Amino acid sequence: MENIKSIEKEFIDLLHEIDAYREVITLTQWDLRTKIPPKGVEQRSEVVGVLSEKVHQLETSEKMKQYIDALKNKTEDKIIQKAVETCEETYNRSSKIPIAEFKEYVMVQSKSEAIWQEAREKADFSLFQPYLEKLVDFNKKFANYWGYKDNIYDALLHNFEPGMTTKILDEVFSKLRQALTGLLSKINASTTKPDSSVLIGHFPKSNQEAFTVEVLKQMGYDFESGRLDETIHPFEITLNMNDVRITTRYDEEDFRMAVFGTIHEGGHALYEQNISPKLARTPLATGTSMGIHESQSLFWENFVSRSKAFWGNNYDLLKSYAPDAFEHVTLEDFYCAINEVKPSFIRIEADELTYALHIMIRYELEKGLMNGEMEVKDLPQLWNEKMEDYLGIKPPTDKEGVLQDIHWAGGDFGYFPSYALGYMYAAQFHHTMKKELNVDQLIASGDLAPIKEWLTKHIHQYGKMKKPLEIIEDVTEEKLNSDYLVQYLTEKYTDIYGL
Amino acid sequence: MENIKSIEKEFIDLLHEIDAYREVITLTQWDLRTKIPPKGVEQRSEVVGVLSEKVHQLETSEKMKQYIDALKNKTEDKIIQKAVETCEETYNRSSKIPIAEFKEYVMVQSKSEAIWQEAREKADFSLFQPYLEKLVDFNKKFANYWGYKDNIYDALLHNFEPGMTTKILDEVFSKLRQALTGLLSKINASTTKPDSSVLIGHFPKSNQEAFTVEVLKQMGYDFESGRLDETIHPFEITLNMNDVRITTRYDEEDFRMAVFGTIHEGGHALYEQNISPKLARTPLATGTSMGIHESQSLFWENFVSRSKAFWGNNYDLLKSYAPDAFEHVTLEDFYCAINEVKPSFIRIEADELTYALHIMIRYELEKGLMNGEMEVKDLPQLWNEKMEDYLGIKPPTDKEGVLQDIHWAGGDFGYFPSYALGYMYAAQFHHTMKKELNVDQLIASGDLAPIKEWLTKHIHQYGKMKKPLEIIEDVTEEKLNSDYLVQYLTEKYTDIYGL
Incomplete structure (x- = not known):
């Protein structure tokens, strides 16, 4: 039981860390859409890339897997149980796609948006x-x-x-x-x-x-x-x-x-x-x-x-x-x-x-x-x-x-x-x-x-x-x-x- | 030589990572001083805490020390040489203070600002x-x-x-x-x-x-x-x-x-x-x-x-x-x-x-x-x-x-x-x-x-x-x-x- 409590604490710390990234990435998105001067966009986009990868790493980390396995249906805290389920969902969905394939997809995606814009105009x-x-x-x-x-x-x-x-x-x-x-x-x-x-x-x-x-x-x-x-x-x-x-x-x-x-x-x-x-x-x-x-x-x-x-x-x-x-x-x-x-x-x-x-x-x-x-x-x-x-x-x-x-x-x-x-x-x-x-x-x-x-x-x-x-x-x-x-x-x- | 080049690349990647954190922390500071609604401040401050600690960890990491030792006065790139010197400076200044002492200092600091405000008013x-x-x-x-x-x-x-x-x-x-x-x-x-x-x-x-x-x-x-x-x-x-x-x-x-x-x-x-x-x-x-x-x-x-x-x-x-x-x-x-x-x-x-x-x-x-x-x-x-x-x-x-x-x-x-x-x-x-x-x-x-x-x-x-x-x-x-x-x-x- 003592052990569960300490794992819960570590898990919550990890959630807080992920959430800190989420919050600043979101702030960046708000700023990109409302306030950023045009020339600032290029570097900001790279910054978002670095932080998003960080979030992905944490969400699919070995540590995350361990917490999920240790806590799922074992914790007595309802919020932690739900958080574990949500993290497991994310973990599974993210880790099931081979990385190389996902990277290719992201590239096709970003090209597609530009092409779609052109196609629509024409x-x-x-x-x-x-x-x-x-x-x-x-x-x-x-x-x-x-x-x-x-x-x-x-x-x-x-x-x-x-x-x-x-x-x-x-x-x-x-x-x-x-x-x-x-x-x-x-x-x-x-x-x-x-x-x-x-x-x-x-x-x-x-x-x-x-x-x-x-x-x-x-x-x-x-x-x-x-x-x-x-x-x-x-x-x-x-x-x-x-x-x-x-x-x-x-x-x-x-x-x-x-x-x-x-x-x-x-x-x-x-x-x-x-x-x-x-x-x-x-x-x-x-x-x-x-x-x-x-x-x-x-x-x-x-x-x-x-x-x-x-x-x-x-x-x-x-x-x-x-x-x-x-x-x-x-x-x-x-x-x-x-x-x-x-x-x-x-x-x-x-x-x-x-x-x-x-x-x-x-x-x-x-x-x-x-x-x-x-x-x-x-x-x-x-x-x-x-x-x-x-x-x-x-x-x-x-x-x-x-x-x-x-x-x-x-x-x-x-x-x-x-x-x-x-x-x-x-x-x-x-x-x-x-x-x-x-x-x-x-x-x-x-x-x-x-x-x-x-x-x-x-x-x-x-x-x-x-x-x-x-x-x-x-x-x-x-x-x-x-x-x-x-x-x-x-x-x-x-x-x-x-x- | 080939080895130096690849260490340089890794070092630059680490600099980019640190700089990404710096940029979003700075955005957070701008937002805190110009746009944030009052009730949003509390959680945002915790977010800044998480990210600042991250930067501190990277700046004083074992990896950073290794790059500094491997590149200082060995790289032929003037910008990298200067960056190495700057990172060494930061590394030394941060790592010379015992962590417990620094944490105590930060606490005294934050209390002092509130007390100073009161003292000034009175x-x-x-x-x-x-x-x-x-x-x-x-x-x-x-x-x-x-x-x-x-x-x-x-x-x-x-x-x-x-x-x-x-x-x-x-x-x-x-x-x-x-x-x-x-x-x-x-x-x-x-x-x-x-x-x-x-x-x-x-x-x-x-x-x-x-x-x-x-x-x-x-x-x-x-x-x-x-x-x-x-x-x-x-x-x-x-x-x-x-x-x-x-x-x-x-x-x-x-x-x-x-x-x-x-x-x-x-x-x-x-x-x-x-x-x-x-x-x-x-x-x-x-x-x-x-x-x-x-x-x-x-x-x-x-x-x-x-x-x-x-x-x-x-x-x-x-x-x-x-x-x-x-x-x-x-x-x-x-x-x-x-x-x-x-x-x-x-x-x-x-x-x-x-x-x-x-x-x-x-x-x-x-x-x-x-x-x-x-x-x-x-x-x-x-x-x-x-x-x-x-x-x-x-x-x-x-x-x-x-x-x-x-x-x-x-x-x-x-x-x-x-x-x-x-x-x-x-x-x-x-x-x-x-x-x-x-x-x-x-x-x-x-x-x-x-x-x-x-x-x-x-x-x-x-x-x-x-x-x-x-x-x-x-x-x-x-x-x-x-x-x-x-x-x-x-x-x-x-x-x-x-x-």
């Missing part, structure tokens, strides 16, 4: 095709190294959504797709059309910032444990649980980018700011999966800040910051305008309803590639067919089609489903929360604290102590269920579009 | 005295571990100004003190009195910033390799030679803090931005000493930006940014006002003439303590006596006297002389530069590039490839000579005060 898929083929092959090989039970794609899903399987996704996505395309047909057929052009109008950057800061404070984002900066691509980044930063982007003619974008990142940040301090400086002190993380950002962005209750309380405040822009726009027209549904080519510009359809297209293609049922060369055509099938529109070129996202160029397969999962999780949490809290009334009164507290109590505090599907079942007392998203969207759009 | 030296006594004892012990030839204080000077000795300082400071106090008597007796109250007036922060940015660009500060932020205590910090940041502080009623402060930090930054790229990622890629560094900041602050030529060219620009503030102030009155001489209690607020006298007081006390000729308990009285002797004024309390600086609380003995040395170095460089360039005419025309290039050619590019006194002798073809500073000040104040 709308020429053939430039990207050979690289994408290599990346697909590498991912297939890695998936086989890592192993899987039913479907090779499960091994990739596991990287982003532990426990998620192709079987589950096929089922929920199929139901969801039918419901969404059905709803979309009705909306398209409706004669009621919200007019989003009323949202366009001059809104000074500093005023947009002041408004978003007020909303972030309403949400409970702690500015003593975070800060807001400006970047081209907004993001949330966690230095430590008391230093959770977000960024946003301002368009002075269209406030939606900054306002909804900041609330989205603020949702991610609330998750990270409210993890239990007991997990600090361990690999457990972060969101449990991409999907659960996205559920938090989407909860705040869509379920809170695109709701009628929210604008009932905040529309005057918004108008006070942009006195001329919305003078003649009624609250009702404003609410309908920010919820306009309109099939579009670009995923990141999609509305609440069509977004998940964009994701399903990517999911089906990734699954097809990994299972050898599709070939890279056929992707542009398959993409366009699915766009027409699900959204009723066909991209004019591959730039607005198969080449639009960076993910595949970075070798990230299995990532996309988390976006749609996050949306379904959020709806399912929302449904459960409404049983316990009068959510709309709280939002309408501006008292968002009980909502944040509910999310912290049921989700945030656990960090990686629970797996994503474990959280879903613990909180909602049922399995993943896409009905709640469908129900939410149906109610919402029935009202807006008079269906 | 103007109560007795609170600080026992801590200062311990710090003096530690420094004496360390000096003995490190060794010295003539005077124990030399071992401490070496940390900040390698090659500098008590013997040299006694000689130059004695001459300088006589000259400065003589000049000060004449100024005090003069009926001509510049009126610095004309400098006080509203000058919006954003305009001060715009003006200082223009001046920094004139100086040749490269904003693609740096950035300017706002802090309470301005500083220059080097992430890498292409990321050299500065900070400043704005007082909207008195532009001097921001303008002269930024130019000062800009002078430090020019040094760091213009070190030879060949030295990148080695311990040689920084200024060679505190004193030479200060010579660069003071050169720009005093010899350039407090000159008549500079304001002849820039006064209209300044006025364009502060249209009402200096409307009725002539260029001549402005120039005299920014060069007012007035004995004052606080070192960092001192003018060009009295500054060095403040330094000499500290030097004499430090030397006396280290040589056992003075005792800590007598410092307040000794301080005040020297203030009266050199500056003719006596601090009302110890807050404006012996307790004003943080240096001793941090255990930094041997640091102060570098400030005055920097001033003498700057005057000596200025004298030499004037033989080769028409300095005043260049400044008057706003063409500062040849001045920056001269400094780069003779000083900046070498980084730590040359020791401070080596640079002085190579550039000016003589030893350190305080006459040039005296000559410069005499000319300047004879003009301003009609002596």
Whole structure:
């Protein structure tokens, strides 16, 4: 027993060391995206390389293996047990790929991103095709190294959504797709059309910032444990649980980018700011999966800040910051305008309803590639067919089609489903929360604290102590269920579009 | 030979690794002083602790010792030879202090800073005295571990100004003190009195910033390799030679803090931005000493930006940014006002003439303590006596006297002389530069590039490839000579005060 205690201490010291590297690497990433002068980038990149290799060495070290073997299922400390499991997972996944192969992969990856950029600009898929083929092959090989039970794609899903399987996704996505395309047909057929052009109008950057800061404070984002900066691509980044930063982007003619974008990142940040301090400086002190993380950002962005209750309380405040822009726009027209549904080519510009359809297209293609049922060369055509099938529109070129996202160029397969999962999780949490809290009334009164507290109590505090599907079942007392998203969207759009 | 080459490669890899840690620790320090949210500080401090220990381990590792032994005077590469010497120096100084003793010292240090703060606020030296006594004892012990030839204080000077000795300082400071106090008597007796109250007036922060940015660009500060932020205590910090940041502080009623402060930090930054790229990622890629560094900041602050030529060219620009503030102030009155001489209690607020006298007081006390000729308990009285002797004024309390600086609380003995040395170095460089360039005419025309290039050619590019006194002798073809500073000040104040 005494021995276990001393091994635990050594293990914790190693976790702290790894976490120190993680924190400074993260600081470096924040600085690279927000503050670094252009000529400083080159050497900084080499610095990140040196430190990342250090982390990799520690995570796959002989010492780490010894601690895992000595502590797994032997420690009585629940946090240490979970940390051991997480470290074992990392150890296995990292050590199963032969080093030479991984280095080759990293080289292909970095080349691919540059080539993808060129291919996208030129709308020429053939430039990207050979690289994408290599990346697909590498991912297939890695998936086989890592192993899987039913479907090779499960091994990739596991990287982003532990426990998620192709079987589950096929089922929920199929139901969801039918419901969404059905709803979309009705909306398209409706004669009621919200007019989003009323949202366009001059809104000074500093005023947009002041408004978003007020909303972030309403949400409970702690500015003593975070800060807001400006970047081209907004993001949330966690230095430590008391230093959770977000960024946003301002368009002075269209406030939606900054306002909804900041609330989205603020949702991610609330998750990270409210993890239990007991997990600090361990690999457990972060969101449990991409999907659960996205559920938090989407909860705040869509379920809170695109709701009628929210604008009932905040529309005057918004108008006070942009006195001329919305003078003649009624609250009702404003609410309908920010919820306009309109099939579009670009995923990141999609509305609440069509977004998940964009994701399903990517999911089906990734699954097809990994299972050898599709070939890279056929992707542009398959993409366009699915766009027409699900959204009723066909991209004019591959730039607005198969080449639009960076993910595949970075070798990230299995990532996309988390976006749609996050949306379904959020709806399912929302449904459960409404049983316990009068959510709309709280939002309408501006008292968002009980909502944040509910999310912290049921989700945030656990960090990686629970797996994503474990959280879903613990909180909602049922399995993943896409009905709640469908129900939410149906109610919402029935009202807006008079269906 | 083949063997030497491969050891050189391994040695360089180790230097790169150490430098990667240095760069991220430095980024962390920048972030701690400029951007970090308050609650993030605690964990960040632990992170810095972990990484600093790592650097210490690498610098004193067995491997490092092996490389030093294998390469010293055996490598044919001059840069590697210098890097080996620098690493040996660090190795020796770090490894000579027993670890337990050093840890105790660090603890006393960190307590002392807090106690000093309290003592200063309460103007109560007795609170600080026992801590200062311990710090003096530690420094004496360390000096003995490190060794010295003539005077124990030399071992401490070496940390900040390698090659500098008590013997040299006694000689130059004695001459300088006589000259400065003589000049000060004449100024005090003069009926001509510049009126610095004309400098006080509203000058919006954003305009001060715009003006200082223009001046920094004139100086040749490269904003693609740096950035300017706002802090309470301005500083220059080097992430890498292409990321050299500065900070400043704005007082909207008195532009001097921001303008002269930024130019000062800009002078430090020019040094760091213009070190030879060949030295990148080695311990040689920084200024060679505190004193030479200060010579660069003071050169720009005093010899350039407090000159008549500079304001002849820039006064209209300044006025364009502060249209009402200096409307009725002539260029001549402005120039005299920014060069007012007035004995004052606080070192960092001192003018060009009295500054060095403040330094000499500290030097004499430090030397006396280290040589056992003075005792800590007598410092307040000794301080005040020297203030009266050199500056003719006596601090009302110890807050404006012996307790004003943080240096001793941090255990930094041997640091102060570098400030005055920097001033003498700057005057000596200025004298030499004037033989080769028409300095005043260049400044008057706003063409500062040849001045920056001269400094780069003779000083900046070498980084730590040359020791401070080596640079002085190579550039000016003589030893350190305080006459040039005296000559410069005499000319300047004879003009301003009609002596």
